[in-house]
Structures are given as structure tokens and as C-alpha cells.
Amino acid sequence: MSEDFDDEIVAEFVTESGELLDQLDATLVALEQNGGDDELVAAAFRTLHTIKGNAGFLGFEPVQRLAHAGENLLSRIRDRVLQLDEPRATALLATLDQLRAMLDEVESSGAVQGSSDTELVRTLAELTSGATLPGGSVQPNLSGASAGVIVDRSGSESAAMVDREASADAAAVDGQALPVAGTPDKPAPPSGATTRESAEAFPSAPGARRGSPQPPGRHPPRSAGGGTTALRVDVGLLDELMGQVGELVLTRNEILERTKHVSDRGLTNTVQRLDRVATRLQEGVMRTRMQPVANMWAKFPRIVRDLGHTCGKKVRITFAGEETGLDKALIEALRDPMTHLLRNAVDHGIERPDARVAAGKSATGTIHLSARQQSGRVIIEFSDDGGGIDLDRVRQRAVDKGLLTSAAADALDRQASLELLFSPGFSTAESVSQVSGRGVGMDVVKTNIERVGGKLEVETELGAGSTFRISVPLTVAIVPSLIARVDRHQFVVPQAALDEIVALSATDERCIELSGKSVLRLRGEVVASVDMRTVLELEGDPPRERHALVLQGNGSRYALVVDAIEDTAEIVIKPLGRLLEQIPIYAGSTLLPNGGVALILDPLVVAQRHDLLSTVAEKATKADDTVAACRDAFATLRFPGAHRLAVPLSSLHRVEEFHSPKIERIGDRPVIQYRDHIMPLVDFDGHRLVPAAYHDGEEAPDRISVAVLCDQDRQIGALVEDVEDVAEVERRHAGRFDVLGGSVTRVWSAQELAVELAPYHLDEAERSAA
Amino acid sequence: MNPARSQYCTFSVAGDLYGVPVSHVSEVLLGGELTPIPLAPPRVSGLLNLRGEVITAVDLHWLLTGQRGQSGATDEAAHVVVEADGERFALAVDRVHDVIDAKGAQHAPPPGPVRQKFPDIVGELLTCGDTLLTTLRVEALAVTEEIVP
Numbered sequence: 001m002s003e004d005f006d007d008e009i010v011a012e013f014v015t016e017s018g019e020l021l022d023q024l025d026a027t028l029v030a031l032e033q034n035g036g037d038d039e040l041v042a043a044a045f046r047t048l049h050t051i052k053g054n055a056g057f058l059g060f061e062p063v064q065r066l067a068h069a070g071e072n073l074l075s076r077i078r079d080r081v082l083q084l085d086e087p088r089a090t091a092l093l094a095t096l097d098q099l100r101a102m103l104d105e106v107e108s109s110g111a112v113q114g115s116s117d118t119e120l121v122r123t124l125a126e127l128t129s130g131a132t133l134p135g136g137s138v139q140p141n142l143s144g145a146s147a148g149v150i151v152d153r154s155g156s157e158s159a160a161m162v163d164r165e166a167s168a169d170a171a172a173v174d175g176q177a178l179p180v181a182g183t184p185d186k187p188a189p190p191s192g193a194t195t196r197e198s199a200e201a202f203p204s205a206p207g208a209r210r211g212s213p214q215p216p217g218r219h220p221p222r223s224a225g226g227g228t229t230a231l232r233v234d235v236g237l238l239d240e241l242m243g244q245v246g247e248l249v250l251t252r253n254e255i256l257e258r259t260k261h262v263s264d265r266g267l268t269n270t271v272q273r274l275d276r277v278a279t280r281l282q283e284g285v286m287r288t289r290m291q292p293v294a295n296m297w298a299k300f301p302r303i304v305r306d307l308g309h310t311c312g313k314k315v316r317i318t319f320a321g322e323e324t325g326l327d328k329a330l331i332e333a334l335r336d337p338m339t340h341l342l343r344n345a346v347d348h349g350i351e352r353p354d355a356r357v358a359a360g361k362s363a364t365g366t367i368h369l370s371a372r373q374q375s376g377r378v379i380i381e382f383s384d385d386g387g388g389i390d391l392d393r394v395r396q397r398a399v400d401k402g403l404l405t406s407a408a409a410d411a412l413d414r415q416a417s418l419e420l421l422f423s424p425g426f427s428t429a430e431s432v433s434q435v436s437g438r439g440v441g442m443d444v445v446k447t448n449i450e451r452v453g454g455k456l457e458v459e460t461e462l463g464a465g466s467t468f469r470i471s472v473p474l475t476v477a478i479v480p481s482l483i484a485r486v487d488r489h490q491f492v493v494p495q496a497a498l499d500e501i502v503a504l505s506a507t508d509e510r511c512i513e514l515s516g517k518s519v520l521r522l523r524g525e526v527v528a529s530v531d532m533r534t535v536l537e538l539e540g541d542p543p544r545e546r547h548a549l550v551l552q553g554n555g556s557r558y559a560l561v562v563d564a565i566e567d568t569a570e571i572v573i574k575p576l577g578r579l580l581e582q583i584p585i586y587a588g589s590t591l592l593p594n595g596g597v598a599l600i601l602d603p604l605v606v607a608q609r610h611d612l613l614s615t616v617a618e619k620a621t622k623a624d625d626t627v628a629a630c631r632d633a634f635a636t637l638r639f640p641g642a643h644r645l646a647v648p649l650s651s652l653h654r655v656e657e658f659h660s661p662k663i664e665r666i667g668d669r670p671v672i673q674y675r676d677h678i679m680p681l682v683d684f685d686g687h688r689l690v691p692a693a694y695h696d697g698e699e700a701p702d703r704i705s706v707a708v709l710c711d712q713d714r715q716i717g718a719l720v721e722d723v724e725d726v727a728e729v730e731r732r733h734a735g736r737f738d739v740l741g742g743s744v745t746r747v748w749s750a751q752e753l754a755v756e757l758a759p760y761h762l763d764e765a766e767r768s769a770a
Numbered sequence: 771m772n773p774a775r776s777q778y779c780t781f782s783v784a785g786d787l788y789g790v791p792v793s794h795v796s797e798v799l800l801g802g803e804l805t806p807i808p809l810a811p812p813r814v815s816g817l818l819n820l821r822g823e824v825i826t827a828v829d830l831h832w833l834l835t836g837q838r839g840q841s842g843a844t845d846e847a848a849h850v851v852v853e854a855d856g857e858r859f860a861l862a863v864d865r866v867h868d869v870i871d872a873k874g875a876q877h878a879p880p881p882g883p884v885r886q887k888f889p890d891i892v893g894e895l896l897t898c899g900d901t902l903l904t905t906l907r908v909e910a911l912a913v914t915e916e917i918v919p
Contacts, residue, residue, distance in 0.1 A: 590824075
């Protein structure tokens with residue numbers, strides 16, 4: 001692993017140095033043409049100095065030596081002892097070329113051979129000491145030398161490449177080729193310091209290449225045609241492109257919508273082609289914005305090393321899945337939260353070496369970072385093998401801080417206790433250290449992750465370590481959303497925060513007033529709610545049937561009541577103009593498939609401003625309530641033949657409708673394809689589950705409703721007529737019937753359901769055979 | 771006077787003639803479907819879809835008379851799309867008239883009441899032959915601080 005990281009640092013060095021050299025090219029050419037500008041000479045000197053320093057640090061001695069020789073010459077020019085005349089400029093540019101050749105060598109082989117640069121170094125030394133050389137004789141010698149260097153070691157193919165390079169660089173000497181890096185409309189920053197910043201602001205070229213679908217190997221760095229295989233492109237341009245592609249996709253959606261019922265075959269074909277091209281284009285542009293998470297992690301080993309020293313701990317960091325691609329904007333958004341988690345892991349997670357040894361662990365703690373892509377999301381896990389989180393201490397801390405009473409703290413279950421970590425102003429560090437524990441942090445970490453549609457979960461085991469799991473969408477450029485209507489206004493709500501939608505009747509018993517606040521009672525849970533008509537200060541009477549959007553944010557569940565749910569849509573966020581950006585509850589605007597404009601709601605801001613988010617103490621009691629209630633929340637499924645079955649709500653994944661279902665068989669068991677999986681279908685005969693009664697050749701009805709039941713990540717489909725109700729049930733005996741909603745209902749606990757479902761699981765062989 | 775600024779796109783709002791320098795005008799949109807915005811500052815009449823760009827529409831009626839304009843009240847109602855400080859806005863007007871060359875026009879401060887009410891948005895009163903024209907300062911139309919009439 002650490003070897004990979006060395007590679008990463010080397011790759012960064014090569015990229016950064018390449019950029020610096022490109023700038024130096026331009027600087028030297030400008031200097032030569034316009035005469036001695038002190039600023040420029042000093043900048044050039046510093047740039048070469050930076051390369052020298054980095055090369056020295058990484059042990060590329062020939063690079064260091066050559067850069068040093070060039071730097072010596074530049075320092076004499078800077079001190080006005082020498083003039084930057086043509087031979088000196090030529091020699092310096094040749095130095096840059098040679099450095100480039102060396103960097104290429106570093107990139108392809110990971111090392112650079114020594115002693116090859118002596119001739120150029122000698123030339124530079126002579127020029128530095130003031131000896132004049134005939135101008136014409138320098139260049140041929142030099143380019144000959146630079147090509148020859150490569151031929152000796154890498155064979156003729158490389159030599160040919162270098163020759164091309166040399167000629168390309170000769171063009172640069174003529175001042176015709178300009179550096180590609182940097183924003184096209186801004187001049188390259190002159191000083192070494194700014195250069196470093198700009199190098200960080202852009203995706204590093206090797207990284208970007210690794211993020212492409214077929215990661216090319218480390219060889220060759222140049223394509224056969226002699227051009228570079230990777231281009232550095234201004235991120236602003238990519239953002240602009242992404243925005244335009246988003247528009248194109250929306251336009252495509254609109255056209256698809258409008259031509260749905262058109263019978264013109266030619267038009268239909270054209271639209272389908274447009275559809276395909278737009279989809280591919282969108283995927284392509286999204287890929288250009290993908291960066292490997294390794295870019296975000298590259299600095300972590302250094303942070304761990306320095307922090308470990310500060311805290312007197314031995315820590316190593318390991319990585320897996322560094323090549324996993326993630327949208328650039330997300331990489332940026334996650335960088336700070338990840339760094340914070342890393343600091344926490346070293347400071348609070350990993351124990352001191354003596355404590356570790358006493359606990360029978362290796363003295364060196366390990367932090368393991370892994371990333372993987374899973375069903376449209378990227379999961380990043382952050383584990384340490386440290387002391388774990390002491391939940392008793394967490395609760396005690398919360399009580400000490402006055403966040404909740406000790407009685408409330410005692411009532412907290414495991415999950416709710418862990419949630420305390422994310423409360424504002426919470427920190428478990430015994431003493432405030434310079435590393436972390438300033439009491440700002442975990443809540444901000446969580447909020448920042450949620451802001452980009454992500455989720456953060458913690459698992460911990462006392463004495464064994466903790467795992468933080470971050471899950472984020474692949475991209476933030478196109479946002480899956482829900483379109484809701486309030487009065488005559490359409491609003492867009494991002495789906496990421498949406499937990500569920502509850503239909504409300506005019507006199508819904510679940511809507512109650514509790515000490516002056518509207519709340520919604522959902523399966524025993526109390527959810528603070530607000531009417532969007534109130535939020536938007538709209539007058540007029542709401543319709544009788546309404547909907548509550550139950551959302552999640554900052555560890556709370558809250559509900560926004562809207563008039564209607566209109567549709568779902570994928571949207572591109574457009575900024576609001578300066579007259580409207582002051583209204584905090586709007587996150588932007590977007591165009592709907594019908595061409596209309598809709599505002600994007602920021603539900604979290606609505607919740608904050610209308611006091612819907614739970615305080616820590618409320619969360620504590622609520623969590624307690626919820627646990628008690630959830631234990632008894634059952635969903636009643638109605639089967640053909642008036643059989644009714646209540647199953648724990650937690651086992652009911654969802655209810656799906658299949659139109660013209662294609663029911664297939666494995667052996668004698670009916671199955672249906674569901675989300676790329678094979679799902680067995682069962683029926684209920686009043687006592688137990690039986691295979692759904694479809695016989696070969698029998699036609700399935702046009703439409704079937706299937707309750708998807710879950711057990712150990714397997715899904716079993718139950719052919720239901722309806723899902724009637726969600727109710728709380730007092731359970732007295734296992735396996736008995738109960739009266740629910742006035743009808744006799746068989747009620748199964750999770751355990752009973754698992755026993756019943758077990759025979760229907762497809763085994764590995766059957767799944768692969770299918 | 772700068773010759774580029776001597777041409778004005780003129781329009782009427784509540785029976786009076788106003789103008790903005792043509793250099794600020796990017797286009798004139800007849801009609802235009804407005805999306806109203808709850809909680810918006812009063813001068814905002816809504817959002818417009820201008821060929822895929824979402825732009826804010828400013829209610830000149832409200833700014834100049836203190837009364838809400840009736841968007842789309844007549845067939846002649848239009849939006850003058852102007853650019854100020856790098857952002858485009860649509861000015862909701864009753865009717866768009868000609869471009870007037872104000873070279874050689876007489877310049878005067880606008881009438882007192884108007885000037886007092888809107889010290890920022892009103893430029894000057896131009897007299898070009900028979901035509902009386904009040905110029906508007908585009909930069910001042912799109913600021914958030916509201917003047918309560």
C-alpha cells in the first residue's frame with residue numbers, strides 16, 4: 001500500500017513539475033524578449049528552486065543536480081551579475097527540456113538514471129561563471145545530449161518520442177507554443193507559491209487518467225502519435241459543459257414527453273437516436289468530472305504521520321479502492337469532513353502504544369480507508385483498530401454538557417447514543433488538544449456530508465475500533481427530485497433527504513397540535529411538521545387531500561405539508577439571480593420538463609427556520625419512543641381470498657406493481673425478475689406461505705401487486721391484493737391471530753417471518769443457473 | 771454625452787414614457803410566462819424561462835407607481851431584457867416603443883415627486899422634440915434594498 005502512495009507522490013511531483021516547467025518556458029521567453037524584469041527572474045528562480053527541492057526530497061538526484069545548476073545561473077542573473085543573453089536563455093530552456101525528459105522517465109520507470117546530465121550541467125556552470133560560448137553551438141549539442149540520454153537506456157522508441165518532444169519544445173523556444181495548463185483566460189501565476197495552489201485546484205493529470213473507465217497502465221505516458229494522452233482542462237469549462245449537457249438531457253426528456261403519442265416513425269427514430277446520444281454524452285461528460293478518491297487521500301499519510309508524532313502514537317494508514325471515481329465537486333465537498341474524521345481517528349481513536357500493547361494489540365494502530373461503488377452511490381469506509389467509542393462516556397459527556405438529563409441519557413439505546421456524537425458542541429476528548437477536540441466538528445462533518453446528498457453512519461466496538469461509513473451519490477450535477485405543488489406554485493425537493501410521503505386526509509387524526517406546534521404521528525413516532533402554505537405566507541384554503549413529505553436532516557425527521565405531489569424529475573440546479581438569492585429557503589431554480597420554471601426548496605433551511613429539528617434532549621426521548629413503537633409497528637397485507645397477514649414493518653421493503661408481469665419458473669417455483677434479481681413469488685393460504693399458484697401456460701393478470709419482503713438481504717415477493725394499513729399491535733403470543741382493523745389477521749414476528757421465508761430463498765446454484 | 775448612451779429603448783409604464791440606454795438592452799420579449807415567487811422582494815414579479823436561462827423579472831409598475839403591475843394584462847405587455855452588473859433581468863413594461871436617439875435632447879432633472887420617491891432608479895428627464903422621456907438607471911433596478919412607497 002505504502003508503495004502505491006509513493007507512486008502517488010511521485011505522480012504528483014511529475015505533474016506539478018511539468019506545470020512549473022511550462023510556466024518557466026513562458027517566463028524565460030518573456031524575459032529574453034523583454035529584458036530583465038526583476039519580478040520575473042525572481043519567480044523563475046523560485047520555481048526552479050521548488051523543483052530542485054521536491055526532486056531532492058524524492059531522491060531524484062539527477063533532476064536535483066540539473067535544477068540546481070539552472071538555479072545557480074538564474075541567481076546570478078537575479079543578482080544582476082550576469083545578463084540573460086541568448087546563449088544563457090537557450091541553455092536554460094534546454095535545461096527545462098532536459099528536466100521534462102527526466103520527468104517523463106520518472107513517470108514511466110519511476111526512476112531517473114544519473115550522470116547523463118553532466119554536459120548540460122557543465123555548460124550551465126560555464127555560463128554561470130561568465131565564460132561566453134558561441135551562441136549557435138549550444139543548442140545542437142544540447143538537444144543531441146538530451147536525446148542521447150534516453151536512447152542509452154530506453155531504446156529507440158523512447159528516443160523517437162524525445163526527438164518529437166525536442167522539436168515541440170523548440171517551437172516553445174520560438175515562443176509559439178503556450179502552456180496548456182491553467183485557465184485559458186488568466187495568465188499563469190508567476191510565483192512558485194501560487195503555482196502550488198493552482199496545481200491543487202486542478203485535477204492532477206495522472207489522477208484524472210486513472211479515473212477514466214479503462215485505466216491505462218503506467219506505460220506509456222505518451223500516445224503513439226506523440227501527443228499527450230491526457231489534457232488538463234479548466235474545471236470551469238467542464239462545469240459549463242456539464243450544465244449544458246444537463247440542459248440537453250432535460251430538453252431530451254421534454255421531447256420524449258411530447259413525442260410519446262406521435263405516430264411518425266421517422267420522428268420516433270430520430271428521437272430515439274437523440275435519446276441514446278444524449279445519454280452517452282451525459283455519461284461521458286460525467287466521467288470527465290470523475291476523479292479517483294485517491295486524489296483526496298493523497299495527503300492523508302503525511303497528516304497521519306505528523307499527527308502521530310504530535311500525539312505520541314504510532315499509526316499507519318492503509319487504503320483500498322483508491323481508484324474509485326467520484327464527481328470532482330463531491331471530492332472537494334468531502335475533503336474537509338474526511339480530513340476531520342482522520343484527525344479524530346488519530347487523536348481519539350487510536351490508543352497510545354503502551355495502552356495498545358497492554359490490550360494485546362500491536363503497538364502500531366491502523367487506519368483503513370476504503371472506497372467502492374455500490375448501486376449508484378459511492379461508499380467510503382473509514383475504520384480504525386483503536387479503542388472504539390465508549391458509549392457510557394459519550395452519554396456522561398452529554399449530561400455534563402447539559403445536553404440532556406441523566407435519566408434521559410440512561411434511556412438512550414446504542415444508536416441514539418452514537419447520534420450524540422453528531423450533536424452541536426459535543427466533544428469527547430478529555431482535554432482540548434491542538435489536533436482535535438475543539439468541540440466543533442462531528443456535527444459539521446455530518447451536515448457537510450448531508451449537504452451533498454450523503455449519509456454518515458458510525459459503528460463502534462469498545463476495545464476493537466470504530467468505522468465511519470460515508471455514502472454519497474456519484475454526482476451532484478443532476479439531482480433526482482420530487483415536484484410538489486403548494487397553491488399554484490411548483491417546488492422541487494431533492495429526493496436525497498426524502499424519507500417517505502404520507503397522504504393526509506382533511507381530518508387526519510395523525511395531524512395534531514402539540515404545545516402550539518403541528519406534529520404528525522407516524523407509527524408512534526412524533527414528527528414535527530409545518531404547512532408549506534405557512535412557510536410561503538400564502539393565503540387561501542388548502543385542498544382536502546394533502547401530502548406530507550417526511551424528510552431527514554441533521555439527525556432529525558421532520559415533515560413539510562404540501563398540496564400535491566406532481567411528479568419526479570431529474571433536474572439541473574440553476575443559480576437564482578441576486579434579487580432572489582437572499583431568500584434562504586430557496587436553493588436555486590430549475591426548468592421543468594414542460595418548460596416551466598420551478599424553485600428548488602432547501603428543506604433543511606425550512607426546518608431550521610420553523611424550528612422543526614429536534615434538540616438533543618428531544619432526540620433522546622424520541623429515540624426511546626421510536627424504539628418502543630417500532631417494535632410493534634406492523635403492516636397488514638391483504639391476500640386474495642380475504643386472507644390477512646401482518647408482518648413487521650421493518651421486514652416490508654416496499655410494494656411494487658408489475659404491469660403485464662413475466663412470471664418465470666425455477667423448478668416448480670414461480671419467480672419474477674425484480675431489479676436485476678430473481679425474486680421468488682409466494683402466496684398466503686391463511687396459515688402459511690405457499691408458492692404462488694401460477695401454472696405453466698397460465699396467463700398472469702395484467703397487473704399484480706407484490707409486497708417485497710426482506711430477510712437477510714434476500715427478497716421474497718408476496719402476491720398481495722393490497723397493503724391495508726400500518727398499525728401498532730400489542731403482541732401477546734407468538735403465532736396467533738389478532739383483530740386488526742376489524743378483521744382477523746395472522747400476525748408474524750420478524751423471527752416467525754424469517755422461518756416462513758427460509759424455504760423460499762434461492763440458493764447460490766439456482767441463482768447462478770438462472 | 772457619450773454617443774453610445776444617446777440611444778434609448780423606450781417603453782411605457784402606467785401611461786408614462788421611460789427609457790433605458792440601448793447598450794444595456796439585450797432583447798425585447800413580447801409576453802413571457804412568469805413564474806411567481808412567494809417571499810420574493812416586492813419589486814420581483816417572477817421568473818422567466820428565456821430559452822433555457824432563468825431570469826428574474828422586475829415589476830416596473832410597482833417600482834414607479836407603488837401598484838402591482840398586471841402581467842400580461844394587455845397583448846402589448848412585454849419584457850425588456852437588460853443586463854446590469856453581469857446579470858440579466860427582465861423589466862416588465864406595458865408596451866415597448868421605438869428606440870429614440872436623444873442626441874441634442876434637452877436634459878433636465880426629473881420632476882420632484884418622482885425624484886424624491888426613487889432617488890436611485892430615475893436618471894433624468896429628456897425632451898426630444900415632442901417626446902418627454904424619463905431615463906432609468908438599470909444598475910439601480912436590480913438591488914435588493916426596497917424603497918417602501
